Amino acid sequence: MEVGNDVEQRSSQWYAGSDRNAYIHRAWMRRGLPANAFDGRPHIAIANTASDLTPCNSHLNEVADAVRNGIWEAGGIPLNLPVISLGETQVRPTAMLWRNMAAMATEEMIRANPVDGVVLLGGCDKTIPSLLMAAASVDLPAVVISGGPMLTGTFRGKALGCGTDVWRLSEEVRAGTLTEEDFTRSESSMIRSRGHCNTMGTASTMALVAEALGAMLPGLAGVPAADSRLLEASHSTGRLIVEMVAENRRPSTLFTRASFLNAIVALAAIGGSTNAVVHLLAIAGRLGVELNLDDFDQTGAGVPLLVNLQPAGRFLMEDLHRAGGSLAVLREVRDLLDPTALTVTGRPLVDYLDDAQIWDETVISSRGEPLLPDAGIAVLYGNLAPAGAVIKPAAATPELLKHTGKAVVFDSVEDLRARIDDPDLDVDADSVLILRGCGPKGYPGMPEVANLPLPRKLLEQGVRDMVRICDGRMSGTAYGTVVLHVSPEAAAGGPLALVKSGDLITLDVEARRLTVDASAEELAARQPSFATVAAFAAPVRGWEKLYVDHVMQADTGADLDFLLGSSGDAVSRESH
Numbered sequence: 001m002e003v004g005n006d007v008e009q010r011s012s013q014w015y016a017g018s019d020r021n022a023y024i025h026r027a028w029m030r031r032g033l034p035a036n037a038f039d040g041r042p043h044i045a046i047a048n049t050a051s052d053l054t055p056c057n058s059h060l061n062e063v064a065d066a067v068r069n070g071i072w073e074a075g076g077i078p079l080n081l082p083v084i085s086l087g088e089t090q091v092r093p094t095a096m097l098w099r100n101m102a103a104m105a106t107e108e109m110i111r112a113n114p115v116d117g118v119v120l121l122g123g124c125d126k127t128i129p130s131l132l133m134a135a136a137s138v139d140l141p142a143v144v145i146s147g148g149p150m151l152t153g154t155f156r157g158k159a160l161g162c163g164t165d166v167w168r169l170s171e172e173v174r175a176g177t178l179t180e181e182d183f184t185r186s187e188s189s190m191i192r193s194r195g196h197c198n199t200m201g202t203a204s205t206m207a208l209v210a211e212a213l214g215a216m217l218p219g220l221a222g223v224p225a226a227d228s229r230l231l232e233a234s235h236s237t238g239r240l241i242v243e244m245v246a247e248n249r250r251p252s253t254l255f256t257r258a259s260f261l262n263a264i265v266a267l268a269a270i271g272g273s274t275n276a277v278v279h280l281l282a283i284a285g286r287l288g289v290e291l292n293l294d295d296f297d298q299t300g301a302g303v304p305l306l307v308n309l310q311p312a313g314r315f316l317m318e319d320l321h322r323a324g325g326s327l328a329v330l331r332e333v334r335d336l337l338d339p340t341a342l343t344v345t346g347r348p349l350v351d352y353l354d355d356a357q358i359w360d361e362t363v364i365s366s367r368g369e370p371l372l373p374d375a376g377i378a379v380l381y382g383n384l385a386p387a388g389a390v391i392k393p394a395a396a397t398p399e400l401l402k403h404t405g406k407a408v409v410f411d412s413v414e415d416l417r418a419r420i421d422d423p424d425l426d427v428d429a430d431s432v433l434i435l436r437g438c439g440p441k442g443y444p445g446m447p448e449v450a451n452l453p454l455p456r457k458l459l460e461q462g463v464r465d466m467v468r469i470c471d472g473r474m475s476g477t478a479y480g481t482v483v484l485h486v487s488p489e490a491a492a493g494g495p496l497a498l499v500k501s502g503d504l505i506t507l508d509v510e511a512r513r514l515t516v517d518a519s520a521e522e523l524a525a526r527q528p529s530f531a532t533v534a535a536f537a538a539p540v541r542g543w544e545k546l547y548v549d550h551v552m553q554a555d556t557g558a559d560l561d562f563l564l565g566s567s568g569d570a571v572s573r574e575s576h
Contacts, residue, residue, distance in 0.1 A: 009245070010140070010569060011043040014114035021576050025114065037077050042245040044071050044238075045081040045115040047106060047134075049127040054087035056124040056196035056203060059225055060147050066231040067119050067145065070238020076245070078238065081109060081118075083134075086126040088202075096473065097445025099126040099133075099282075100551070100560050101543055106134035111569055116140065117245040119237060123147030123195070123225075125202040125476070128210055129279035133559070136251045136286035137566050141244035143344045144215045145237050146207035148225035149317035150195035155186045161310035162190055162197040163477025167451065174421070175459035195225025198316040200309040201476035205272035206279060208326050212266035213280075214259050214343035215251075218352035221326045224318055240344065249346055252287060252566065258338035260284055260291050261299050262349060265336045268303035268376040269329050271312040271394045273476025274484060277377060278446075281557030285564050293379050293388045293555045297512070300376020305394050306332055306365045311479035312394040313371060315363045323363035327356035332367040380483060382515035383523065384469070384495055384505070387487035387555045389514055391507075396481040397465040401509040403481075405430040405467060407516070409501045412437045412535035413449055421456040429463045432505040436496045437535045438472030439489025440551040440558045444544055450474040450484035467507055469514070471496055471554075483507060483514060485554040490528070491536045492553060497528040 014025040015038040026038050037043075046067055050060035064080060071078035084102035086095045110118055117140055122128035128144060135142035153160045169186060172178035196203035204222070211221035217240060220233045260280060267276050277296055284291035306329050309315050320326075330337065331353040339350045358364045365371050372394055380389045393401060408431045410416040416435055419425055427433075433452050440446045450470035454463060468482045471489035488494035495516070499505075504517035516523075539545040550560040 009040055009042050009116045011114040011116050012040060021574055024576060033077065041075055041077050042116040042242055043077045043079060043114055044241050044245070045079050045110060045113065045118040046121065047081050047083045047110065047118050047131055048121045049083055049085040049123070049131070050121070051085035051087065053090050054085040054124050054127070055089065056087070057085055057122070057127060057147055059194040060121045060123065063121055063145060063147060063230065063234045066234035067121070067238040070235040071242060074239040074242035076242040079115065081113070083109065084130070086124060086130070088125045093443060094445040094447035095126045096447065096558070097544070097547060099130050100547065100563065102126065102130035103133035104563060106131060107137045110134060110138045110140060111567070111571060117241045118142045119241050120144045121147065123203060125206065125275065128206045129282065132210065132215060132283045133286050136255070136283055137563070138569050139250050139252050139566050140569050141241060141249050142251055143217070143237055143241050143244060144210050145234055146210065146216065146221055148195050148223050148227065148230050149198045149204055150191060151193040151224055151226055152198055152316050152318050153189045153192035155189040159316060160186065160190050161199040161316055161477065163201050163475055164199045164310040164479065165190070167478050171453065171459060174453065174456050193226045197477055198318060199311060199477045200271055200273065200307065202273040202275040204317050205267065205270065205276050205476055208270050209263045209267055209272060209276050209280065211326055212330065212349065213263040214254050214341055214349055216344065218343055218345070218349065219325065219327050222317055222321050224321060244344060247346060249344060254342050254344065255287055255289065256341060257289050257291065258341040260289060261295065262337045262341050264296055264299040265303055265333055266330060268300040269305065269333050270307045271305050271309065271375055274377055274390050274392050275473055275476050277390055277485065278473070278554055278557050282559040285557050285559055286566060288565050296377050296390070297379040302374055303333060303336060303376050304367065304370030305372040305375030306367070306370055308363050308365065308371055311477055319360070319363045323360035324356060324358045327352055328358045328364055331356040378509050378512060380509070380512050380514040382513045383520070384499070384514045384516045385486045386495065387553060389483050389486040391483045391509060393509055395479040400465060400467050400481040402507065403467050404504055404506045405432040407432050407434050407499055407501055407503045407505050409434045409436070409499055411529060411531035413447070415531060415535070416452060420453055423457055425455055426501070427455050427458065429458055429466065432467045432469060432507070434496070434499055434505070435468070435470040435472070436490035437532060438470055439491055440554065441548050442471065442489055442491030442536050444539065444548050444551070446473050446554065446558060448473045448475040451478040451480050451482050469505070487553045487555040489553065490532060495523055497532050498523050498526040
């Protein structure tokens, strides 16, 4: 659908007229743009997270070129808008500290500039969530393009799962079954091409979930970064955003509660990352859509695991794409999807499922023969997690999903690293490892450290999984019986701060319970250990201080309290 100059555009507030201010706005943009660029054509920002320091997004400039061509072709004016980029493997202390800042900065730049719509280019874990949070808050027509997963690398003839095999191989080094030299040799094989992690980590999860939410051209999520069809779809997305502006398709009109519940169904069916919980909650909070932690449990309950990808399975994202991709998965659970939920095309998501097929049932299982009958993320409550905690049963050891053991407590990441391999550590295979001080406030930023390394002496005995509990997050590429996002966190006064080594901890996933064997009176009489308190040093300036002062807990998405809701696209005052 081509758009002419008879549609009143938001950008006309800058460019229309003959006064001095309109002259300034037009003149400074006349660096190759023709005069008819200001005659009412839609101006489209390409919010681009390309960065050499975000390796998974480094190819997005090429994607942006394809988007630009599509926008021009449809009669729009494409404008590159570099925005904050977050490399999960690079930024310290954790990328999650900066997600809200990236969302806030992107929101303000979209609102402040003369644009009518925006194409959101993301890939690495926090980039798609931050872009969607920003777009939801401005509420201009917006569409996502995921940069896609990398191609599969191999080492000694075996496929390597990016991230997942880092955890596996590093534990084998610690267990003494793999030399450090061989571990280092595998490094150059891990990353074969451009693109984000090729496992069902957070990047892949958020791409697939964004498509199920309706935020992406259906069928795009999961196309490998090196596949030329990514550029073809990017060109089509450039055309689509011009149409979206003409039809006034905004996040508030597309992303309803039904859309979010569809995303939760998809999350379970693909065996997606627990990080999607905090991201979807945060996006919903920006839109004012009612969504809470229990929705993940209730909507995800009974959804089968259909995708056989690491870390819960065998294969990788390139395999998922050739086996039929996201639409083939969604077709299998079509009866669980809300048919009223729309996509950026203006059509319901379910309209795109009729022709989807599974081409390899070893990668995508049919509904009748799932990998697991119930793959939803479980939400736990109890005196150890009054506001909730989550666990991904699909990535856990089944025998540990109901377990009682003595706590071995670590007060910080530094404490963990100092003591985990101590041969005198009082720990056995039945122990429950607890790491605290890793929540939104306590770290700050909620790092991906919940999948604690196992004690070396147990690794040497052949132990490969234990119950682990943390108020932080876990990489979507990780695995194990890990309880995470414990709320309230220790640094916010949660009961996790009061647990002592030797306390009996009970995990019962079927009953959705997480408890410490201590009465309310006993817990009330305890004080956090000196080490727990000392590990939390409240920041005194800058973003970290603003973040700690205003960040909410994981059970609501760990957004900043003053960013809830949408502010819209209006800018009340002229700049000159």
